[in-house]
Amino acid sequence: MSTSREAGPAPADPASADPGRVDPVVLRMAITLIVGALGVVFDTTITSVALNDLAEDLDAPLSTVQWVSTGYMLAVFTAIPLAGWAQARLGGRRLWVLALAGFLAGSVLSALAWDAASLIAFRLVQGLAGGIMMPLMYTLLMQAAKGRDIGKVMAVITVPTALGPILGPVLGGLILHLADWRWLFLVNIPFCLLGVWLAHRDLPDDRPAPDGPRVRLDAVGLFLLCPGSAAVLYGLSRVDGDTGLTSARVLVPVLAGLALVGGFTARALTRESAPLVDVRLFRHRSVASSSTLLFLGGISLFGSMMLLPLYFQQVRGATPLGAGLLLIPQGVGALVARGLAGTYMDRVGPRAVALVAFAFVAASTVPFAFVTAGTSEVLLTAALFVRGVALGAAMIAPMGAAFVGLEHREIPDASMITRVAQQLGGAVGVAVLLVVLQRNIGGARTPGALAAGFDHAFWWAVALTAAAVPLCLLLPGTPDPTARASGGS
Incomplete structure (x- = not known):
């Protein structure tokens, strides 16, 4: 593959002939990668509703069992920076298959765990494999797209990452309702096996030449x-x-x-x-502004996803499964947003899409800052749907904008930088909003007093999201139809 820029539009390109659809080769790769990644995406949040069950079955304190989730996230975070080097040494397809195999092994071992310590150790195996897979998924798709139709490509590839935090708790609640906690991990097996088969069929064999230069760690x-x-x-x-x-x-x-x-x-x-990671990519305004927005978007997504189920459970008395089901409208909204946001991003550029999306995320969070124990569920459902639409678009725009103007060799580093920014934003959002919530709830026991504490926390969520709106102006504007990012040609 060449990394030189092209001065004009590509001739005889089936994707460019129909501006409404993605190149079929790229779309097939996207579906292949999504299937393999679904287990990883759901595993990030699926155990959040199972901690009490795990503590009882494994006879361990909740402070120990929480490391089933925390240890997994730490392992993911640790592995992300290794993705670029490992891809250069092994090739994308081989690395993807190896990471899927590692995640499969970690899932099976987690299901066979005999105590809390063994489960935490096996979750680390899962996390290390998952940390490689997520940035690699974006890298392979952006390199295959070669800078064309970035918005539509991102609309496809970000479906699982948008639905994971929303549907993960629902899936976890359903599994615990029908079976025991071991099925939280066994459910990954079909995703992994099908993902390996599809990878061998659909991903290009991009192994580095045996006599080529070896990238040093x-x-x-x-x-x-x-x-x-x-x-x-x-x-x-x-x-x-x-x-x-x-x-x-x-x-x-x-x-x-x-x-x-x-x-x-x-x-x-x-x-x-x-x-290990080329931080000099921050000299690109697209990478710097996108990473900042993804950090703030992570605060809005993961921070609020901590508040919402707690509100439904503590104030309204919902069960864990009931709270997860009440969040489905937000997931549906996120799905609705994918095609629209991707199409408009390719037409008017990521700046306009992000500006409108982040403004609507902030506005649709405002109703939750006025919640009481008796607030209409119809109103909350409508607000969640609008919030899901806006949040879906708010994730697509900066994620796609990060790759605008980058060379083929720079894409892996940009994938890692943006992934770390979003994950770190999520960690900061959860930490900040949890402190705000606990300080305002204090010793409250009645639904009304608890609701007042949640009001303060949701106002913080609104403010942190609104801070991203002016930063959207730093993203790339209207795309140039005669030029594209140098994704390799």
């Missing part, structure tokens, strides 16, 4: 960035009802992690050979 960068990013996430995960953001148990790992990440950044900026 930036070992020093690895020992700075991976533990540093994991330490930041670990510190934020330790925020709870009794621990604020200024507590030593939170600040020490966060500051230590930031110091390691800062050391990696300083070294990467001056390193002549390829660093």
Whole structure:
């Protein structure tokens, strides 16, 4: 593949002949990658409704069992920076299949776990494989698309990442209603097996030439960035009802992690050979602005996804399954948004789409800042649907904009940067909103007092989302129909 830019439109391109559809080859790759990734996406949140069941069945305290989720996320965060180097060494298809096999092994072992410690260890295996797969999925699709129809491609590939936080708890609740917790992991087996078969059939064999140059691992960068990013996430995960953001148990790992990440950044900026992640990509306004918006979008998505089920359970008395089902309108809205947002992004550019989307995310969160114990469910359902539509578009626009104008070789690093930004935003959002919620709930026991505490937390969610609106102006504007990103040709 060449990495040179093309000056004009591609002749005789089946995708460009019909501006309403994605290149069939790219679409087939997208479906293949989505099937393999579904288990990873759902596994991020599917166990959130099972912690009490796990604590009882494994005879372990809830403080230990919560590491089933926290350990998984730490492993994901640790593995993300390795995706680019591993792809360069092994090739995209081989790496995808190996990561799927690792996730399958971790899933089977998790289902066979005999105590809390073994389950946490096997979840780490799952997380390491999943951390490789998610940025690799975006990389392979963007490289295959070669800069064409980025909006429509992102509309397809972001379906699972949008639905995971919303449908994961619903799926988990259904599984626990019908079977025991081991099926939370066994359900991944068909996704993994079908994903491996489809990968061998549909993904191009892009193994590097045996006699070609071998990409060296930036070992020093690895020992700075991976533990540093994991330490930041670990510190934020330790925020709870009794621990604020200024507590030593939170600040020490966060500051230590930031110091390691800062050391990696300083070294990467001056390193002549390829660093583990090329942070010099932030010189592209598209990467810098998209990463900032994805960070804020992560706050809005994951932070509010922590608040919403808690509100339905604590204030309105819903069961875990009932709370998950009440969130379905937001998932439906996110699905509705995919095609529209992708099409309009290719027509008017990511800037306009993101500006409107983030404004609507903030506006549709406002009704939750006025909730009481008796607020109409019809009103909340309508607000959730609108919020889902806006949130779906708000994720597509900056994610696609990050790849505008990048060379083929720069896409893997951009995928990792944007993925880390969104995940970190989610961790920050959960931590901040949890502190706000706990400080305002205090010792409240009545539904009315609890609702007042949730009102304050939702106002914070509105403010954090609204902060992203002016930043949308930094995204690329109307696309040039005679030029495209150099995704390789």
